[in-house]
Amino acid sequence: MEHLLAALRAVAEPTRLRLVVLCARGELTVSELTQILGQSQPRVSRHLKLLCEAGLLDRFREGSWVFYRLRQSSPAGALTRQLVAACIDQSREMLAVARVNLERAGLENGLVRLGDMYRLALADASFDAVVIHQVLHYADRPAAVIAEAARVLRSGGILVLVDFAPHSLEFLRDEHAHRRLGFADSEVAEWCGAAGLDPAPAHHLAGDPLTVVIWTAQRHAAARLRTAGDVRTEIPDAVFERELR
Numbered sequence: 551m552e553h554l555l556a557a558l559r560a561v562a563e564p565t566r567l568r569l570v571v572l573c574a575r576g577e578l579t580v581s582e583l584t585q586i587l588g589q590s591q592p593r594v595s596r597h598l599k600l601l602c603e604a605g606l607l608d609r610f611r612e613g614s615w616v617f618y619r620l621r622q623s624s625p626a627g628a629l630t631r632q633l634v635a636a637c638i639d640q641s642r643e644m645l646a647v648a649r650v651n652l653e654r655a656g657l658e659n660g661l662v663r664l665g666d667m668y669r670l671a672l673a674d675a676s677f678d679a680v681v682i683h684q685v686l687h688y689a690d691r692p693a694a695v696i697a698e699a700a701r702v703l704r705s706g707g708i709l710v711l712v713d714f715a716p717h718s719l720e721f722l723r724d725e726h727a728h729r730r731l732g733f734a735d736s737e738v739a740e741w742c743g744a745a746g747l748d749p750a751p752a753h754h755l756a757g758d759p760l761t762v763v764i765w766t767a768q769r770h771a772a773a774r775l776r777t778a779g780d781v782r783t784e785i786p787d788a789v790f791e792r793e794l795r
């Protein structure tokens with residue numbers, strides 16, 4: 551009871567709740583967290599100290615860097631997992647994490663953009679490669695996501711799709727908002743084919759209980775693809791909007 555109340559008090563503040571969600575995504579330093587949240591370092595440090603004292607985060611040193619991460623085994627662990635899985639919009643946080651990772655890797659030409667995978671604000675045939683990494687299992691219409699990726703690929707461009715093979719971990723639906731419990735090679739191949747892509751044999755990275763699969767497919771050189779524009783002209787706009795929502 552004591553621990554739970556301390557944990558609840560600690561996260562009952564917007565910045566601290568965001569810090570918990572961010573640290574659940576990876577190990578981050580104070581300066582990275584400061585950069586992501588756009589707040590001063592002393593302020594972020596004060597919040598981090600409180601979260602550590604409440605047993606929600608761990609602080610650990612590696613060389614001259616100090617990292618913060620979610621405490622793995624603590625009485626408040628179940629609460630933290632629920633908070634992280636709750637309907638908190640994480641996409642902006644994920645983009646901020648991606649920016650930090652790009653910077654860490656020195657990839658200065660990398661740009662990060664917020665967008666909807668069903669309707670990318672990107673021109674037709676404008677990319678050499680599209681990677682959809684551990685995102686498709688959130689989709690209620692995976693075939694539409696693949697078709698939209700195909701739309702922005704140039705002729706000969708490659709789609710790389712990384713997700714899970716079929717599994718039966720139902721808790722991923724309840725606790726992590728997964729909609730699909732993995733994908734069969736045959737259905738991915740079918741969706742790729744329908745989108746004008748030639749699927750290559752899949753690579754299975756066997757794991758227990760989750761097997762990760764890497765599917766690749768190449769956009770036909772000559773095929774005339776259905777583009778988002780085609781769909782819009784075939785279906786009245788209002789219906790299209792409803793479909794997308």
Ligand SMILES: C[S@@+](CC[C@H](N)C(=O)[O-])C[C@H]1O[C@@H](n2cnc3c(N)ncnc32)[C@H](O)[C@@H]1O
Binds near residue numbers: 644666682684685
């Ligand atoms: C498990 S994360 C993977 C993030 C990243 N691809 C990676 O591998 O680190 C799943 C991501 O899917 C994103 N996502 C879910 N639905 C989406 C949608 N309709 N459009 C764009 N992104 C979406 C979430 O915002 C989240 O960042």
